[in-house]
Amino acid sequence: MTAINEVTDLVVEGDIAVLTLNSPPVNALSAKVRDGIFNGIEQAVGDDAVKAVVLICDGRTFIAGADITEFGGAQTGASLFEAQAMIEGSSKPVVAAIHGTALGGGLEVALTCHYRIGVPSAKCGLPEVNLGLLPGAGGTQRLPRIVGVEKALEFMTSGTHVPANACLEIGLLDEMAAEGNLRSDAIAFAQKLVAEGRPLNKVRDLNDKVEAARGKPEIFANFRKSIARKTRGFKAPEAIIQCVEAAVDESFDDGIKVEQALFRDLVTGDQSAAQRHVFFAERQCWKIPDVPKDTATIPVEKVGIIGAGTMGGGIAMNFASAGYPVTIVETKQDALDRGLGVVRANYERSAKRGRFTMEEAEARIARITGTLSLEDLADCDLVIEAVFENMKIKKEIFGNLDRIVKQGAILASNTSALNIDEIATATTRPEAVIGLHFFSPANVMRLLEVVRADHTSKDVINTSMQIAKKIGKIAALVGVCPGFVGNRILGRRQAMAQRLMFEGTMPWDVDRVLFGFGFPMGPFAMSDLAGLDIGWNKEASKGETIRDVLCEMDRRGQKTGAGYYDYDENRNANPSPVTEKIINEFVDKSGINKRSYTDEEILQRCLFPMINEGAKLLEEGMAIRSSDIDIVWINGYGWPAYRGGPMFYGDLVGLDKVLAGMKELEAELGAEFKPAALLEKLVAEGKKFSDVPPKG
Numbered sequence: 001m002t003a004i005n006e007v008t009d010l011v012v013e014g015d016i017a018v019l020t021l022n023s024p025p026v027n028a029l030s031a032k033v034r035d036g037i038f039n040g041i042e043q044a045v046g047d048d049a050v051k052a053v054v055l056i057c058d059g060r061t062f063i064a065g066a067d068i069t070e071f072g073g074a075q076t077g078a079s080l081f082e083a084q085a086m087i088e089g090s091s092k093p094v095v096a097a098i099h100g101t102a103l104g105g106g107l108e109v110a111l112t113c114h115y116r117i118g119v120p121s122a123k124c125g126l127p128e129v130n131l132g133l134l135p136g137a138g139g140t141q142r143l144p145r146i147v148g149v150e151k152a153l154e155f156m157t158s159g160t161h162v163p164a165n166a167c168l169e170i171g172l173l174d175e176m177a178a179e180g181n182l183r184s185d186a187i188a189f190a191q192k193l194v195a196e197g198r199p200l201n202k203v204r205d206l207n208d209k210v211e212a213a214r215g216k217p218e219i220f221a222n223f224r225k226s227i228a229r230k231t232r233g234f235k236a237p238e239a240i241i242q243c244v245e246a247a248v249d250e251s252f253d254d255g256i257k258v259e260q261a262l263f264r265d266l267v268t269g270d271q272s273a274a275q276r277h278v279f280f281a282e283r284q285c286w287k288i289p290d291v292p293k294d295t296a297t298i299p300v301e302k303v304g305i306i307g308a309g310t311m312g313g314g315i316a317m318n319f320a321s322a323g324y325p326v327t328i329v330e331t332k333q334d335a336l337d338r339g340l341g342v343v344r345a346n347y348e349r350s351a352k353r354g355r356f357t358m359e360e361a362e363a364r365i366a367r368i369t370g371t372l373s374l375e376d377l378a379d380c381d382l383v384i385e386a387v388f389e390n391m392k393i394k395k396e397i398f399g400n401l402d403r404i405v406k407q408g409a410i411l412a413s414n415t416s417a418l419n420i421d422e423i424a425t426a427t428t429r430p431e432a433v434i435g436l437h438f439f440s441p442a443n444v445m446r447l448l449e450v451v452r453a454d455h456t457s458k459d460v461i462n463t464s465m466q467i468a469k470k471i472g473k474i475a476a477l478v479g480v481c482p483g484f485v486g487n488r489i490l491g492r493r494q495a496m497a498q499r500l501m502f503e504g505t506m507p508w509d510v511d512r513v514l515f516g517f518g519f520p521m522g523p524f525a526m527s528d529l530a531g532l533d534i535g536w537n538k539e540a541s542k543g544e545t546i547r548d549v550l551c552e553m554d555r556r557g558q559k560t561g562a563g564y565y566d567y568d569e570n571r572n573a574n575p576s577p578v579t580e581k582i583i584n585e586f587v588d589k590s591g592i593n594k595r596s597y598t599d600e601e602i603l604q605r606c607l608f609p610m611i612n613e614g615a616k617l618l619e620e621g622m623a624i625r626s627s628d629i630d631i632v633w634i635n636g637y638g639w640p641a642y643r644g645g646p647m648f649y650g651d652l653v654g655l656d657k658v659l660a661g662m663k664e665l666e667a668e669l670g671a672e673f674k675p676a677a678l679l680e681k682l683v684a685e686g687k688k689f690s691d692v693p694p695k696g
């Protein structure tokens with residue numbers, strides 16, 4: 001065996017050379033890996049005894065892509081293109097042997113090999129789009145040459161990881177190896193290629209499938225239309241489409257030039273920087289400095305939910321879908337029946353849409369048992385209370401749970417704002433009490449705020465984080481404060497949106513600016529969707545606020561056909577002259593100076609107080625790190641991933657600019673807008689939020 005470098009070995013077995021990469025954790029294409037491929041292939045090809053080469057990886061996966069941590073730095077060693085050219089230009093067949101995931105640049109390397117073999121559990125994908133990138137090592141030109149234009153577009157703009165059997169079907173894999181037997185099956189396959197004198201297949205030379213799409217612009221027009229809604233604001237999907245158009249219309253080499261130019265634009269742009277930040281943030285948020293990985297966990301086999309309303313039912317679905325038996329408690333039979341009915345309907349709808357089979361839907365439904373007795377939760381390992389927000393009732397429930405539920409169980413509240421420490425005082429075991437704040441609809445939204453109270457034990461925290469992962473959530477550990485991280489920041493934006501309205505900016509102008517920034521909808525459209533009458537009391541209403549007046553006129557949001565907006569029969573929102581008149585009357589009466597703002601000013605006025613609130617949360621230790629706040633806002637509140645979250649955005653626009661904006665607001669509107677001490681400190685030190693070390 002020859003060591004090519006620290007991460008690459010070459011061994012010749014009979015007449016087959018096996019080039020093995022071993023660069024944990026995921027064999028990403030760092031300079032050493034690229035060098036290893038380049039030099040290893042060169043050496044194998046130069047060896048007269050070698051007739052074919054197998055490229056394989058040690059560890060948990062085949063090459064998972066370019067090394068993302070290297071982006072932005074100066075490149076050393078062989079370039080990826082040089083390594084790929086060495087493989088593709090080899091005079092002896094090179095076989096990629098794939099296990100784990102061949103992703104991004106990893107799959108692009110495999111596509112320069114002459115043949116590909118994989119184990120059944122392997123997956124292939126070009127997920128660059130999720131990093132705000134396009135496959136920039138020939139993937140946009142080679143993939144359509146194998147799978148055809150439509151499939152390639154779908155594959156690359158979705159970033160899906162495609163299972164091995166499907167890869168075999170579409171021609172991405174040539175051969176399936178037996179699970180656990182990849183190395184010897186790959187060698188045997190290489191021997192067979194040599195024995196049969198099979199040609200050196202070069203994907204770049206396959207032109208049939210791209211030529212078939214030539215002169216058919218409707219393929220691209222239709223595809224653009226089909227993904228427009230889902231990809232609004234993202235630059236990478238459109239760049240991918242343009243590369244595939246080039247694959248169809250131009251030669252391979254010219255197509256590569258288009259790919260390289262568009263890749264360069266993306267990799268140096270803000271969107272990819274934001275999405276790469278999100279990639280790492282999603283991995284950081286599980287790491288809790290004072291709760292190490294080896295902290296004990298509490299075995300959770302049975303889950304109890306209190307409340308079969310929208311939240312309780314959604315939470316129950318998370319667990320049932322992940323295989324947990326769930327007992328759901330209500331106080332009245334009709335409420336229980338209604339809640340279970342909604343769960344059934346949701347599952348059946350998903351099955352009808354093809355997400356899973358009807359049998360699977362029935363299996364999930366069967367895992368949920370309804371009851372009217374809290375006593376039935378006695379043997380649960382985790383109980384989540386999801387009743388309405390009333391401290392007295394929650395404390396009563398936790399007092400009862402303390403009496404009923406077995407010792408060692410986790411007692412969680414789904415409160416979105418109430419003090420978990422106070423809830424915990426209703427029990428004799430505050431160490432077992434934690435907040436698990438799901439977001440509505442709980443069976444769909446990815447975010448879970450795990451709320452650590454003063455006495456919550458580390459075992460309970462560790463178990464809660466792991467459970468979150470098992471039910472497919474992304475979790476951020478936050479501290480106890482009104483609204484926790486997400487809603488506290490939301491409060492700042494809502495307050496500013498209201499303020500803007502009181503100064504005469506129309507709701508649709510605020511919404512337009514925030515929609516343009518990338519939010520799925522603005523705050524007023526959101527209120528109309530949720531219903532303006534949430535928390536509104538008809539009897540007590542005296543027309544004192546704009547909302548009061550709207551509700552009194554039965555303009556209670558989308559459900560009544562009017563709210564801030566007027567809605568047509570298809571629920572399309574239109575600016576409302578009625579609302580405009582009400583607002584103008586309020587502004588005139590209030591004595592507040594009517595002002596008009598540019599879009600940029602509206603944006604800053606809404607976003608800077610959110611960033612400032614994030615800074616306060618960070619300095620108070622309510623979030624471990626700034627990127628956790630980004631995770632909360634991207635996954636719970638629709639902050640566009642391509643803008644990296646509020647804290648990343650603050651760093652990007654410049655904290656000095658945010659500070660100056662806050663000082664202006666403070667001078668104008670008072671202490672409520674005082675800049676966070678942390679913001680002042682970071683600006684003084686010339687630092688960013690991302691420089692603040694994790695808390696704990």
Ligand code: 3H9
Nearest residue numbers: 025028064065066067068069103104105127135136137283
């Ligand atoms: C690309 O290829 C561009 C090319 O087209 C063109 C170039 C010219 N680089 O996710 P995990 C780290 S773009 C650096 O927890 P899993 C990760 O941060 C790339 N580091 O494990 C984590 O570190 P830590 C296209 C990476 O088993 C550790 O590895 N490829 C990279 O749940 C374990 O990761 C992709 O987008 C990387 N490429 O999942 C694939 N990947 O332990 C990105 C991972 O310190 N990767 N790390 O927190 C993945 O999707 C998953 O990591 C994978 C494993 C499925 C592979």
